[in-house]
Amino acid sequence: MLYEPVQYVLSGGGKRIRPLLVILSCEAVGGDVTHAMHAAVAIEILHNFTLVHDDIMDNASSRRGRATVHKKWDNNIAILVGDELVALAYRELLKTQSPFIPRVADIFTEGVVEVCEGQTFDKEFESRKDVSLDEYLLMIGKKTGKMVSVASEIGAVIGGGSEKEIRALTSYGTNIGRAFQIQDDLLDIIADEKEFGKTIGGDIVEGKKTYLLIQAYARARGADKKMIRSIITHGGTSRRNISAVRDIYKRWGVIDMAKKAVAQNIQRASLQLAYLKRSGAREMLAWFSEMLLNRNF
Amino acid sequence: MLYEPVQYVLSGGGKRIRPLLVILSCEAVGGDVTHAMHAAVAIEILHNFTLVHDDIMDNASSRRGRATVHKKWDNNIAILVGDELVALAYRELLKTQSPFIPRVADIFTEGVVEVCEGQTFDKEFESRKDVSLDEYLLMIGKKTGKMVSVASEIGAVIGGGSEKEIRALTSYGTNIGRAFQIQDDLLDIIADEKEFGKTIGGDIVEGKKTYLLIQAYARARGADKKMIRSIITHGGTSRRNISAVRDIYKRWGVIDMAKKAVAQNIQRASLQLAYLKRSGAREMLAWFSEMLLNRNF
Numbered sequence: 107m108l109y110e111p112v113q114y115v116l117s118g119g120g121k122r123i124r125p126l127l128v129i130l131s132c133e134a135v136g137g138d139v140t141h142a143m144h145a146a147v148a149i150e151i152l153h154n155f156t157l158v159h160d161d162i163m164d165n166a167s168s169r170r171g172r173a174t175v176h177k178k179w180d181n182n183i184a185i186l187v188g189d190e191l192v193a194l195a196y197r198e199l200l201k202t203q204s205p206f207i208p209r210v211a212d213i214f215t216e217g218v219v220e221v222c223e224g225q226t227f228d229k230e231f232e233s234r235k236d237v238s239l240d241e242y243l244l245m246i247g248k249k250t251g252k253m254v255s256v257a258s259e260i261g262a263v264i265g266g267g268s269e270k271e272i273r274a275l276t277s278y279g280t281n282i283g284r285a286f287q288i289q290d291d292l293l294d295i296i297a298d299e300k301e302f303g304k305t306i307g308g309d310i311v312e313g314k315k316t317y318l319l320i321q322a323y324a325r326a327r328g329a330d331k332k333m334i335r336s337i338i339t340h341g342g343t344s345r346r347n348i349s350a351v352r353d354i355y356k357r358w359g360v361i362d363m364a365k366k367a368v369a370q371n372i373q374r375a376s377l378q379l380a381y382l383k384r385s386g387a388r389e390m391l392a393w394f395s396e397m398l399l400n401r402n403f
Numbered sequence: 404m405l406y407e408p409v410q411y412v413l414s415g416g417g418k419r420i421r422p423l424l425v426i427l428s429c430e431a432v433g434g435d436v437t438h439a440m441h442a443a444v445a446i447e448i449l450h451n452f453t454l455v456h457d458d459i460m461d462n463a464s465s466r467r468g469r470a471t472v473h474k475k476w477d478n479n480i481a482i483l484v485g486d487e488l489v490a491l492a493y494r495e496l497l498k499t500q501s502p503f504i505p506r507v508a509d510i511f512t513e514g515v516v517e518v519c520e521g522q523t524f525d526k527e528f529e530s531r532k533d534v535s536l537d538e539y540l541l542m543i544g545k546k547t548g549k550m551v552s553v554a555s556e557i558g559a560v561i562g563g564g565s566e567k568e569i570r571a572l573t574s575y576g577t578n579i580g581r582a583f584q585i586q587d588d589l590l591d592i593i594a595d596e597k598e599f600g601k602t603i604g605g606d607i608v609e610g611k612k613t614y615l616l617i618q619a620y621a622r623a624r625g626a627d628k629k630m631i632r633s634i635i636t637h638g639g640t641s642r643r644n645i646s647a648v649r650d651i652y653k654r655w656g657v658i659d660m661a662k663k664a665v666a667q668n669i670q671r672a673s674l675q676l677a678y679l680k681r682s683g684a685r686e687m688l689a690w691f692s693e694m695l696l697n698r699n700f
Contacts, residue, residue, distance in 0.1 A: 108523040159486060163479040182460040185482060186523050189456060192489055193515035200509050207505055211497050218490035226405040226483050 111175050111187045112194070115154050118170045123286075124149045127257040128264075130394070131275045133387035134379075137265020141204055145260050148199035148214070153253060155191035156221055158184055163229060192218070206263050213263065217256035224249025235338050237315045239324065243284070251283030258282075274381035278391065281378070285371035285398055291316035292364045293401075295352050307348035313341040317367065318360050322351075325358045372399045408472050408484045409491070412451050415467045420583075421446045421550060425558040427691070428572045430684035431676075434562020438501055442557050445496035445511070450550060452488035453518055455481055460526060489515070503560050510560065514553035521546025532635050534612045536621065540581070548580030555579075571678035575688065578675070582668035582695060588613035589661045590698075592649050604645035610638040614664065615657050619648075622655045669696045 125146035132142035160166075161174040162184050168174060176184035199214055200207070227245040231237045258279035262272040294309040295318060309316050315338070323334045333354060337343045343351070355361050375395045382388045422443035429439035457463075458471040459481050465471060473481035496511055497504070524542040528534045555576035559569040591606040592615060606613050612635070620631045630651060634640045640648070652658050669692045679685045 107527050108520060155486075159482055162482060181478075182526055183523075185456055185459060185485075186519055186526075188482075188486070189452075189489070190516065190519040192486070193512060193519055196493070196508070196512040197516065200505065200512060208497065211493070211508060215490060215493040215497060219487065219494065222483055222487040222490060223405060226480075229479055229483075230404050 107179075107183060108186060108190055111179055111183055112190055114172075114178070115158055115175060115187060115191070116151065118154075118172060120150075120153075120170060122150060124153055124253060124257040126394070127254065127279060127282075128261040130387045130390050131258040131261025131267075131279075132265035133261075134275065134382050134385055134391060135262050135265040135267030135271045136383070136385070137261075137267070141202065142261050142264045144198050144201040145210060145214075145264055146257075148195045149253065149257050149260070151191050151195040151198060152214075152218065152221075155188045155195065156225070156253075158191065159188040160225060162188075163225070202264060204264050206266075210260050210263055213256055213259055217253050220248040220252040224252065231315050232341070237320060239317075239320050242315065242317060242320050246287040247280070247284065250287045251280055254283030254286065255279030270381055274378040278375045278378040278395075281371045281375035282395060282398065285368045285375065285395075288317045288364055288371070289368050289398065289401065291318055292361070292368065294318075295348075295355060296361065307345070307352075310337065310348050310351045311342055311345055313337050313343065317364050318355055321360045321363055322355055322358055325360065326354055330354045330357065369399060372396070404476075404480060405483060405487055408476055408480055409487055411469075411475070412455055412472060412484060412488070413448065415451075415469060417447075417450075417467060419447060421450055421554040423691070424551065424554040424576060424579075425561075427684045427687050428555040428558025428564075428576075429562035430558075431572065431679050431682055431688060432559050432562040432564030432568045433680070433682070434558075434564070438499065439558050439561045441495050441498040442507060442511075442561055443554075445492045446550065446554050446557070448488050448492040448495060449511075449515065449518075452485045452492065453522070453550075455488065456485040457522060459485075460522070499561060501561050503563075507557050507560055510553055510556055514550050517545040517549040521549065528612050529638070534617060536614075536617050539612065539614060539617050543581065543584040544577070547584045548577055551580030551583065552576030567678055571675040575672045575675040575692075578668045578672035579692060579695065582665045582672065582692075585614045585661055585668070586665050586695065586698065588615055589658070589665065591615075592645075592652060593658065604642070604649075607634065607645050607648045608639055608642055610634050610640065614661050615652055618657045618660055619652055619655055622657065623651055627651045627654065666696060669693070 128142050128146035128149055129139050133139050157169060158175050161169055162176045162181055166174050167177050174184070175187050199211065202210060204210065224245055224247070227241070228249055231241070231245060255276050256279070259272060259276040262275040267275065291309065294316065295307060297306060309319070319334065319337065323331070323338065326334055333350065337351070372395045376392060379388055379392055425439050425443040425446055426436050430436050454466060455472050458466055459473045459478055463471050464474050472484050496508065499507060501507065521542055521544070524538070525546055528538070528542060552573050553576070556569060556573040559572040564572065588606065591613065592604060594603060606616070616631065616634065620628070620635065623631055630647065634648070672692045673689060676685055676689055
């Protein structure tokens, strides 16, 4: 009853961004990537733990095109599967053969703490009407960004990077993580539905306090402001209002702001790569951030 | 929304058996107890994580005389609080200053894995009618026993014990854990209600597959067997049947068997202490197991 859903979750796919960052960061500081494999797997397992528990809390019925664990089994199994995934993540992490394993475990654990804090903020924001942009950025920094920077930081530490290199790659991860989340908010409104794999405008319908909604609320005036306020007050809106909201976003420059924020964060990430020696892995990291900028999925 | 319930849980009291075992085991191998403090706290925090998540799954409304987290707050908060407690437990554990920290983290992590497995068995057994005594012992070994033996094992490792001493203290913990759980099952039916702090016969009313119920089902015949089978089939029985069930337990020698099993496990635990040098801590461990044998709370 435990390992079948565990296997189900771990075989569900996903972009595998975090393990990729662990491996590339290790290689970019001249480390042996085979030493980073356990940590790479650990971070992906931990990411899956957050998805399983978040899906319970969000009452989400599908994930990656399949039923969520709590729908396919039940809430109790989903709680247990998440807990087990945390344990399995640590088990995998601790297989790492490295003199830096205590430091790696510390970094990883601070990541787990912040993920819990971030998810708490996210749930808290659902019932609040006055979430500021700073609060939003704090929340996504903890909920999403932290484990991305943990991935690049751990890779750099295992690879035996200098403190300067570790700092650069950590900051690379922080900026990539932030860009990634704002891009996600943006894609909800501008993506090609087929490629994105989700229904466009879902965040608007659910009244999710995204980068766009928060910025629109701060900037819009008159009837547009009223519309955004109503979405916040009612915790969502009807499907047929999606294009009206998209127009409001366009009218008040919110889509451009979001695009700019993504580009800025990607640029900040790329600048950090200058602290690393030239290498194939560094090229890959540069490519990776450019790819994020242009992603449509 | 996160740290208030975390504080609530950790200030709720409890017997603090696990941290005591960490500290005494460290001292019993000649270690410096100050080095074991973080690990002692970590194991108690982890124990509280299991209680918070188990209470959701069992839909329990009170714990240690107070409302459970999911009742006082809600299920989402309780899931998050449990997750956060796991992270805080690792954070605390990793503060340990010891050359053995990678080994300590491994032992701890295997404990977390088994706790999840044990709780899965426990939930699975609720809907099964044919749980054997061996399965029951496997379940409590994982759900309760493992973290007790992890406590004594980690204490011994941090204290710099020899492999022989570590083995002895691990086995001491395993036997103590098993004795403790069977005693718990026994106290449900023979304890003094005021001292025990729980209502007598609660396990019978809920149809919990305890050591006593499983043994009674295996041994009783005729109308007694029918009564026990009916409790299993219906997943419980009325309050007014408690004394009838107690009589069945007495008639088929089940209470004596449970007492004997407790005494045997305590004795096995005590025998392990012979592998340790004489010390105040060893005396305390001997006293501790005797105390368990006579506990009424």
